[in-house]
Amino acid sequence: MSRKGIQAFSAGIITATAILSISYFLTPKEAAESEKATEEQVSAYLASEGQVSVSRDTYETLVKAKEATVSEPSKTEEAPAKTEETPAKTESPSKKETFRFFIYEGTSTAEIAQKLEQGKVIKSANEFADYLIDTDLHTKVRQGGYKLPTGLSNEEAAKYLIKQ
Incomplete structure (x- = not known):
């Protein structure tokens, strides 16, 4: 890259930085805060997607229960037979x-x-x-x-x- 090319590139970076800085400092903080999602908006979104929100404690309890369920079938040989029957029942x-x-x-x-x-x-x-x-x-x-x-x-x- 030539000297003029490097100078032009540097000037572009400085110009872009200046524009971003000006827009950042001139944007009212109230406008930025108004873009935050409200609890009602989050609830409406979750409902539209068929999802629910749970507390961290509830989530951790569910994860532990799932891990316990996953690790149990390996303890006995009868459990895999039960899991094979379950999909057949749920297919219809x-x-x-x-x-x-x-x-x-x-x-x-x-x-x-x-x-x-x-x-x-x-x-x-x-x-x-x-x-x-x-x-x-x-x-x-x-x-x-x-x-x-x-x-x-x-x-x-x-x-x-x-x-x-």
């Missing part, structure tokens, strides 16, 4: 279950795929997102509310999303 009701969600404007294909995977509509978010992109269906998915049955293939889930 899961086919009848439906998952409701809303696609907002600007939602990415990856975010849609993650929501569908969390709702057990599809098996893999990455495979579904790749399928939509490879088949150019990602441009046909529109915003709106959807109600999909669980356990769909990538093709079936895509058909639901492009019908509206």
Whole structure:
């Protein structure tokens, strides 16, 4: 890089720093504080996403209980047989279950795929997102509310999303 190039680069950095400093110091602190989320907004967001908030103590208790449950099957040989029976019993009701969600404007294909995977509509978010992109269906998915049955293939889930 030549001397003039380095000087121009340095001048650019100094200019950018000056602009950022001026905007930082001239922004009222009240405006910055007003952008903080209120407890009502957080509660509304969690409700819309189907999530709940728990205290740290409750969370730690749940984590310990989960760790205890995970470590118990290795103690006896009967436990794995019980865990194998459980999925067979839950498969038939899961086919009848439906998952409701809303696609907002600007939602990415990856975010849609993650929501569908969390709702057990599809098996893999990455495979579904790749399928939509490879088949150019990602441009046909529109915003709106959807109600999909669980356990769909990538093709079936895509058909639901492009019908509206």
